[in-house]
Amino acid sequence: MTDTATEKPTSADYAGFSALPQVDQTARMPQQRRPRFDGDVSELPDRACWALQQLLTRRYLSAESERDLYTWVLEYRSQLAVRLSELDLMLRIVAGASENEGVAFVEQARYESARGVKLLRREPLGTYDSILALHLAQMMRATGDQHVLISRDEMHGLFSGVLNDVDRDAVTFTGRIDAAIARLASLEILRRSRDDEDSYTVSPVINAVMTASVITELQQQFELLMSGGSPAVPREQEEGDVGDDDQA
Template sequence: MNSSTDVRGDHGNDRSSDEYAGFDELPAVEKARPDESPGAPRFEGDVSALPDRACWALQNLLTRRYVSGDRAPQLWAWVTEYQDALRVRLSELDLRLRIVDEVEVAFVEQAGYDSRWGRKILKRETINTYDAILALHLAKYMRASRDEHVIITTEEIHELFAGVTNTIDRDLALFDKRIGRAIDKLEEMDFLRKHRDDPDTFTVSPVISAVMTASVITDLQRQFEQFIGSGDPGDDVVDSPLPADGAGGDRNSGDAEAEGDEW
């Protein structure tokens, strides 16, 4: 047994010195990373230079108001992973990518500059005056609270409009309908999330903290004060500075959605 062991050891030393000599001098082969290169064509004529996941992230950024980590975690992961490439693609369309890591929300906004050749890719969000008032108050409500999960009831939402009902809207039945429509709109925009077990209780979405920046709040507050001072009942459809749902062309053809005062 001992002699057999010695023989194997001798052969092993010979192979190590001859057969494997120079392996350390061979160039290292880097493993391919398929996520960083385009995959198989998604359709006939596909010439994309981006990975599929980056393309899907871009498509969703252009067709959603925003991508939220708690509602679409996979899309959120792709947006953050490919954000540098996405910023380049969006800049080519005069769009900015906004990523708010604290609440895991990403959205795009139109960049403004003077050019007769430039075209607005994003359509504007058109909302009623009461929608804008509720968005303003919810944003301030959220900022005043240190809790990430802010709960608000229908009754408390009505109380936010106390200044309006006392000075402008004295028809209480119509007033309640306007507030109800505003609640529905902000649910659609994912600013409010209704509780399944209690339809009169809502969670204020963290999305509102991302899109309602200090400058937006200041602008809406100024417009709100003008609205209170005007005595107008507030049925106008207005443009808001909030992210819109989907891409669209310029709103300069006089269609009904673009009419009204700008907020």
């Protein structure tokens, strides 16, 4: 009769453990989703739906000013990218130097299609809006993305030497530059200083909006404007895109 109490324990076989499926530690437990309205059949959580709506109706979402929305975009980026691609749209996320400088936006996919319909239609930036954005982006990059403060007079000075045929009248010319400042302020690319209503800080979002390819094209447009021509608005701006994530 064998004395089981004196038997040596056998060593466990760990070889098969590596074949076991991995557990996603970050996955959330499934929750029952309540429809937001009659006929709501979405498979996405409410937060993902709200983030998607904002992406489709705004030029960009900033981590600095829309922290919750930006966080939801990051959390559901895979699902959102699928929904957007079904509409020939692409989700772009540009991470900044700090957690408050991230930007998320949507751009139109470009490919030849006999059936596709362009859904992303936004009010285009005008020539002066684009040229001002060009100068601001160059200033931000030259300072290494540091805090940039610029006055209204300094922005007007950026257009000194322009000899275009359209705006020879000084009053009209000044009005167009002021309109460009107001336009970029409405997009929160320029933010009015609390200490001086005629001074602005430049938002880091400009580095995501103004990509290397857009800057190159706008520089050519500005040089044409300086020589007395009337440049056309770049294709990226005509289509309402804010750029891609290929940083210079």
